[in-house]
Structure formats: structure tokens, C-alpha cells
Amino acid sequence: MAASKVPSGLKAAAAMDDAAAVKTMAKGRWAPAVQFFFLALSVVAMCALLYAPRLSSAPAPYGAVAGFFAPKLTSTSTASSPVQLGPEHVATAAAATGDDADRVDGAGALPLHVRLDNQVGSPCASLPDHGICCDRTDYHSDVCFMSGDVRTDAASLSLLLFPPPGASAAPAAAEPERIRPYTRKWDGYITKTIHEVTLRAARPEESAAAAAGHHRCDVRHDAPAFVVTAGGYSHNMFHVFNDGFLPLWLTSQHLRRRVVLAVLAYTPRWAGTYGEIISALSGYRAVDLLRDSRTHCFPGAIVGTRYHDYLAVNSTRLQDNKTVVDFHRFLAGAYHDDDPKDGGDISKPATATATATPAPERRPRLGIVSRKGRRVIENQAAVAALASSVGFDVDIMETGTGTPLSATYGTVSSYDALVGVHGADLTAFLFLRPGRAALAQIAPLGITLLSRNLFGVPAARMGLEYEQYDVTAGESSLSRRYPAGHVVVADPARARREQGAKEWDLVEHVYLRGQNVSIDLGRFRETLARMYSRWKERQQSQVVSGADALPRV
Numbered sequence: 001m002a003a004s005k006v007p008s009g010l011k012a013a014a015a016m017d018d019a020a021a022v023k024t025m026a027k028g029r030w031a032p033a034v035q036f037f038f039l040a041l042s043v044v045a046m047c048a049l050l051y052a053p054r055l056s057s058a059p060a061p062y063g064a065v066a067g068f069f070a071p072k073l074t075s076t077s078t079a080s081s082p083v084q085l086g087p088e089h090v091a092t093a094a095a096a097t098g099d100d101a102d103r104v105d106g107a108g109a110l111p112l113h114v115r116l117d118n119q120v121g122s123p124c125a126s127l128p129d130h131g132i133c134c135d136r137t138d139y140h141s142d143v144c145f146m147s148g149d150v151r152t153d154a155a156s157l158s159l160l161l162f163p164p165p166g167a168s169a170a171p172a173a174a175e176p177e178r179i180r181p182y183t184r185k186w187d188g189y190i191t192k193t194i195h196e197v198t199l200r201a202a203r204p205e206e207s208a209a210a211a212a213g214h215h216r217c218d219v220r221h222d223a224p225a226f227v228v229t230a231g232g233y234s235h236n237m238f239h240v241f242n243d244g245f246l247p248l249w250l251t252s253q254h255l256r257r258r259v260v261l262a263v264l265a266y267t268p269r270w271a272g273t274y275g276e277i278i279s280a281l282s283g284y285r286a287v288d289l290l291r292d293s294r295t296h297c298f299p300g301a302i303v304g305t306r307y308h309d310y311l312a313v314n315s316t317r318l319q320d321n322k323t324v325v326d327f328h329r330f331l332a333g334a335y336h337d338d339d340p341k342d343g344g345d346i347s348k349p350a351t352a353t354a355t356a357t358p359a360p361e362r363r364p365r366l367g368i369v370s371r372k373g374r375r376v377i378e379n380q381a382a383v384a385a386l387a388s389s390v391g392f393d394v395d396i397m398e399t400g401t402g403t404p405l406s407a408t409y410g411t412v413s414s415y416d417a418l419v420g421v422h423g424a425d426l427t428a429f430l431f432l433r434p435g436r437a438a439l440a441q442i443a444p445l446g447i448t449l450l451s452r453n454l455f456g457v458p459a460a461r462m463g464l465e466y467e468q469y470d471v472t473a474g475e476s477s478l479s480r481r482y483p484a485g486h487v488v489v490a491d492p493a494r495a496r497r498e499q500g501a502k503e504w505d506l507v508e509h510v511y512l513r514g515q516n517v518s519i520d521l522g523r524f525r526e527t528l529a530r531m532y533s534r535w536k537e538r539q540q541s542q543v544v545s546g547a548d549a550l551p552r553v
Helices: 008-025 031-056 204-211 237-255 268-273 275-281 324-334 380-390 405-412 424-431 448-461 492-512 521-545
Strands: 131-135 143-153 158-162 177-179 197-201 225-229 260-264 296-303 365-370 393-398 417-421 438-443 465-470
Touching: 131 177, 131 197, 143 177, 158 204, 197 296, 225 237, 237 275, 237 324, 237 424, 260 296, 268 275, 275 324, 275 405, 324 424, 365 380, 365 424, 380 393, 380 521, 393 405, 405 424, 417 424, 424 438, 424 448, 438 448, 438 521, 448 465, 465 521
Parallel strands: 158 197, 225 260, 225 296, 365 393, 365 417, 417 438, 438 465
Antiparallel strands: 131 143, 143 158, 143 296, 177 197
8 A cells, every 4th residue: 555545644743753752862871772773663653554554444345346346355254265176165255365365376357347258149248237148049058147246145046136336226026037057958857957046136125135234245256156067967977078167168268267166066076076177167166055055245147158069169159269179278287287298388389490309219109998887898908909019009098997087187198099989988088189199989889970979070179180980780799689680780770760759768778888899800900000100190290390289170
């Protein structure tokens, strides 16, 4: 705080008293020592006068400046503090201790007028101050936005928007918005398990009560709430990323961690398993909306997430043109992967020099996803030996072992190629290095197109070399389960059509849960040979050009 803000009368009085004391004591034999003592004391007194207001006074009231973010915290309420997320992260009150106490680590302060909605062409892109807007135009998900003084009401699982000081409250008849924040709104089976959140303007009597101090904030945050769910199909790695973390990222990444995750169906297991990703999304403690009964206050809110396609980021739909390659960079940052093994920082092209020494010859690393129970590679050992004979160093990647996701990331990011039968564990392709690695998906009988859409198309978008090995009838265990010529084995497309509305039952129980595969080694050798050849070409190209920039897809 500037010295000009100390009352001039206090400064003059302090100076006069000090001068008189020094003059009197100077007459004694200890005058020099006493003079020094009082001079030091006067300096301490002046510092106390100067800085006491900074340490004791409350910041400006919330809402004093229009926009989504107030410049400082307000009143005696406590702020949510930037932390590293761990298994136990339920929001607690943390006192602000200075002007920078509410900032996100490494992010700095954001401008006052921040666009909460980063979607191109959204009806909520120009949300005014103190407003509520919901975009329900997407087939997959609804998303709502609130700007202004947003407060939680735990009893009704609601977010209430209070008018700014001096403004009139919204009429009591204003219709509330209701939303279940999940990216599969067409899936009635799972959507009914997602908690419904109500968004509404505070009623006049509620606003009056708040003005009188009866609806005070127990915890005040300096960043908007981002209401999401840890529920849904959260037991499955594909859905965790496809329905959860990738949509969370593309909805909020432009805010640079300056959001507070307000989580439905929060569990310590969810926070512990995905702690690095959660912490990379938000620089604040998560709020457990179902168990935290305190009133949390925010300068805005996002409820729900955007969804673009299977494991996809559509750059044309985002104001900042981000892609799935940027999502990979986000994951690399979450897991502190600054060294992508053989090429330096993935975000920085290497610089070629005339005297560059080529890297020593090495064999590419190939990981085989080892499934258990269903869609198992029955001759996995032979497939591994085949890959080794082609030129790969082979690693068997066991699934269902409880390995921390950070360790899985570290392992997969070191691979030059990943091979596996269609299944949720192939979502780990997101950990491969764009432009430098390959994915070979083994598509079981009857789900060729499904396999390509769920993993093949997203992998290609991320800049990976993609191979799909379509299993034939003779390679499927279904050929031993059904009699020769049975339509399920002989013509899966026809079998699916004949099921009509129950087509998915056939897919799920027969083609997904009911078969294993035994790979034709002669035919699969061709797939592996192409992957190895392309890897060699990439290596030679990188040595010649010295460049290794990521693709923009």
C-alpha cells in the first residue's frame, strides 16, 4: 500500500513525538545510543502504520466491479486456495493471506471480463453480466452458464444467482433451469443416475435476506464453479475420458485452471485415481456438492460439458482452435512428461545442424494390451514372438492390475507402437506421442465399423499411424460356439440387421462379451511389417530434416 494512504495527521504526530524524545534524551551521557534506539523505534512505528491497513482490512465487496471475476476476495468469508489435488480433496475454507492469495499457480490473474463459453456460434457466447444461459442444442450434452454472484444451496442442490448491490431481484415467476451434467443425455439408462442441478435467479425475499446478511457466504471463491459429475460409466477407461475428462478439458481449458470443480458423485477413489488430471484442470480444491452443506459463492458458473465426438476435439468449434493434439499435451503436462523419450519437448521442433550425430540404432518398442476374460488374444505369446522377429522390442501390457494411471502413462508414452483388441484399455492411445507412434487395433468379428469409429478415427486425428486388423470368422472363437454357416459368424452385418431394435443386445452379448480371437500370424505379419517400415521411415526422415513438429489436425 502506498504511503499516501496513511493519514497525514498520524505521520506528523509520530514524527513530532519521536523528535521530542530524541532531543530530550540527547542531553544525557547515553545520548548516541538512545538516539539510535528511538530512531529504530520510529522506523518500526512507521512500518506498522503503513502496512497495518494492508494486513487487516477486507478487500472490496464482491460485485463492486462488473464481470465474472471480482478483483479480490470479499468480507470475512474464506477463499478456495490453489492446491495440488490428492485423494481427500473436499473443499475447506482457506484464509487469504495477501493480494496474490487467490491466484492460480503459474496462471496469474485473468481479465475481469472472461468468456466462460469458448464454443463458436454458441447462444451463450455473449452472456451478459448477471445472467443465466443454457445451450441445449447439442444431441449429446447440455451446458449452462451463469455470470454474477452465484451461490450454492445444498439443501435443494441449486445454484442461485443474486443481483448486484442496488439492483432489483428477478421476479419470482422466472423459470429455473434444470440440468444433468453428463455427455450422454440421449442415454436414458445412465442419465437417470446423474444428479439434477437447478439454476435460478434468487427470489426477491432471498435477495433481501442476503442483503440483510442472512444468506452469507461460508466459502467465497475467486474463480467460477465448474459443475461436473464423477458418476456415469466411470468404471470404464473409455468412458472416463470420452464422457468425462476430455469434455471437461475442452469446455474449460481456455480458463487456464482458473475454475473450481464442483463435483457430483465425488469419491476419494475418483480423486485419487485421476488426481494429476484433476489438478491440471483446476488450481483449486474440489467442492463435493452432495456432502458439503456450506454456502459456496462464485463469480460465475459452468454446469455441464461440451462434447464433440468420440475422443475428439473439433478445432472449428473452439474459439482458440485447439485440437486433440493439445489434449495430449495437456496429459503430458499433467504427468510431467517433459522428455518424450527420443525427441525432446513434443511442442518444440528439433533444430538440424550439419554436424548432427545420428542417434544410435535401436529397436522400436511395441506394447501388446493383454486382456483378460473376453476379447483375449488366445495366441498372445506367438503374436509377441512374431513382433519380435519383425524387429520390435515387445512389452506385454497387463490390464486390470490396479497400476496407477501415471505409471500407465509413463509406459505407453514410451512405446513406438501399441497393439490390442478393441476395448476400453485402448483409450491409452491418448498417451502415445502424436506424429511418432502407431496404433494397431484388432477388430473382432462383427464390430469392424464400431472399432474404427471409437479408436481408429480419433487415433488418426491425433496424428498416429493407424492400422486396423479385421478378424475373420476362422480367427474368432465364435466359429467354435456356433455351427458352420450360422449367420452370426458367416454374415455379422445381416445378423445385426435382423435384430432390429435389439441390435445392440447382439453386439454387446455376442460380439463384445462373447468372443476371443486367435490371430492368423501370416496375415498379421503384414500389419506389423508395415508398422515397422513406417517407423524406420520416420526415423530416417527425422535424421535428415532434424524436425519433429507435431501435426496440426
